[in-house]
Amino acid sequence: xxxxxxxxxxxxxxxxxxxxxxxxxxxxxxxxxxxxxxxxxxxxxxxxxxxxxxxxxxxxxxxxxxxxxxxxxxxxxxxxxxxxxxxxxxxxxxxxxxxxxxxxxxxxxxxxxxxxxxxxxxxxxxxxxxxxxxxxxxxxxxxxxxxxxxxxxxxxxxxxxxxxxxxxxxxxxxx
Amino acid sequence: xxxxxxxxxxxxxxxxxxxxxxxxxxxxxxxxxxxxxxxxxxxxxxxxxxxxxxxxxxxxxxxxxxxxxxxxxxxxxxxxxxxxxxxxxxxxxxxxxxxxxxx
Numbered sequence: 001x002x003x004x005x006x007x008x009x010x011x012x013x014x015x016x017x018x019x020x021x022x023x024x025x026x027x028x029x030x031x032x033x034x035x036x037x038x039x040x041x042x043x044x045x046x047x048x049x050x051x052x053x054x055x056x057x058x059x060x061x062x063x064x065x066x067x068x069x070x071x072x073x074x075x076x077x078x079x080x081x082x083x084x085x086x087x088x089x090x091x092x093x094x095x096x097x098x099x100x101x102x103x104x105x106x107x108x109x110x111x112x113x114x115x116x117x118x119x120x121x122x123x124x125x126x127x128x129x130x131x132x133x134x135x136x137x138x139x140x141x142x143x144x145x146x147x148x149x150x151x152x153x154x155x156x157x158x159x160x161x162x163x164x165x166x167x168x169x170x171x172x173x174x175x
Numbered sequence: 176x177x178x179x180x181x182x183x184x185x186x187x188x189x190x191x192x193x194x195x196x197x198x199x200x201x202x203x204x205x206x207x208x209x210x211x212x213x214x215x216x217x218x219x220x221x222x223x224x225x226x227x228x229x230x231x232x233x234x235x236x237x238x239x240x241x242x243x244x245x246x247x248x249x250x251x252x253x254x255x256x257x258x259x260x261x262x263x264x265x266x267x268x269x270x271x272x273x274x275x276x277x278x
Binding site: 002006007010014017018021022024025030033034037040041044047048050051052053055056059060063064067068071072074075076078079080086087088089093094096097098100101102104105108109112113133137138141142148150153157160161164165167168171172 | 177178181182183184185186188189190191192193194195196197199200201202203205206208209210212213216219220223224227233234235237238240241242244245246247248249251252253255256257258259260262267268269271
């Protein structure tokens with residue numbers, strides 16, 4: 001049994017995510033689309049907090065809302081006037097896009113509702129049962145080499161980020 | 176009334192399909208990138224929800240999502256560098272105007 005406040009929060013955030021993700025892909029002003037995407041990202045991070053992953057929600061806000069969205073806004077303002085409307089593709093491409101996405105949405109929702117869902121534990125019970133993840137566990141998982149510990153991917157990501165810095169500078173510099 | 180797994184999967188499905196729609200129909204490369212972020216976030220949310228409801232004792236879904244967020248940041252930075260380069264070469268950032276490579 002979850003608390004009423006939790007359920008109300010869920011409905012508000014889910015409605016926000018649905019509305020703003022549709023607005024992101026239908027708005028013709030690109031700066032507004034980026035702002036709507038920011039609301040979607042914050043809504044997803046509220047879901048992470050609600051599910052009991054506090055560290056993940058903080059990372060989502062810091063990396064997505066703080067880092068990637070700033071990059072997006074810079075790129076948009078470097079390449080567009082703020083009031084510029086983006087062009088549309090030909091009519092048949094739009095028809096294909098609308099029919100394909102609506103069809104896949106309906107199929108996925110049908111599959112979800114008829115799927116035999118395993119795992120009957122409720123959310124609050126699962127969080128209350130001592131399953132919440134502390135920073136200590138996360139640190140252990142990222143710096144160990146045993147089973148279910150991820151030192152090698154962690155280092156690989158650090159090398160990826162380094163190569164991404166160098167690649168970004170090389171690609172975008174003036175010749 | 177309980178918050179069930181299905182409740183979290185439905186917004187995720189709608190986010191993913193909105194991303195597919197944007198990726199097919201938009202002309203602007205930055206708008207394509209925004210749609211890509213929507214799809215990535217839907218996948219991340221699914222990882223976390225399945226982790227919480229099906230395997231509440233472990234944290235593999237959360238670790239996958241953390242790596243996915245790091246890789247998405249790297250990918251976005253490189254993609255924006257390429258978009259700015261396309262803008263310098265052809266004067267706008269539409270996919271229809273970037274049709275020729277140098278060699």
